Amino acid sequence: MAFTRRKFLNYLLGGGLIGWIGSVLYPIFAYLVPPKVPEANVNAVKAGAAGDFPLNSSQIVKFGRKPVILIRDDTGQFRA
Structure with missing residues (x-):
């Protein structure tokens, strides 16, 4: 063929x-x-000095790939 x-x-x-x-x-x-x-495993971030945050204020901080609201209450404690 x-x-x-x-x-x-x-x-x-x-x-x-x-x-x-x-x-x-x-x-x-x-x-x-x-x-x-793969996403990075983030356990902590530096958002600034504690004195930079007045009482009863908040700031948006990038935590890995997601934004997080960092709040300082009237007692001076931080919450996320």
Whole structure:
């Protein structure tokens, strides 16, 4: 069985079609499946000196990737 020009062109066009379909579908699947990004384990952050916070005040502080409200009450204790 000889490998004819027609078979060669059929294989070439079939491979090109498969490549094109893959190049269209890959970004769609990459968008639908988000990458796994590990989050940093944060146990403590530096928000500033205690004297910088007046009594009965609050400040938004970034704790890892999430914002946290840091509150200093009238007794001088901090709460998050």
